[in-house]
Amino acid sequence: MTDEEYAAALEAERTARNERNEYTVREENGRFLLSRRNGAGQSWGVTTYTRLATAELAAALLNRLKEDEA
Incomplete structure (x- = not known):
């Protein structure tokens, strides 16, 4: 495997890993729910915040x- 092929493989893996999970915010019952969504579209709540700005900052x-981890 050449250096270019290796670099391309690493970049493809990083891109795939970043596309799998995403943290999002949505309003629910007057509070803001931080949730994690996986590549299959399944989502589960992580925690809630009272202020939208705080929830968006956390996400x-x-x-x-x-992204840095990938």
Whole structure:
């Protein structure tokens, strides 16, 4: 495997890993639910916040950490 092929394989793996999970925010009963959605579209709640700005900040941080991890 050449260096270029190896780099391309790593990039493809990173891209696939980033597409699998995503943290999103939605309003539910007057609170903001931070949830994690997987590649199959299944979603489950992680925690709730009282302020939208805080929930969006948490989602952005978690999504960024996920990208860095990949």
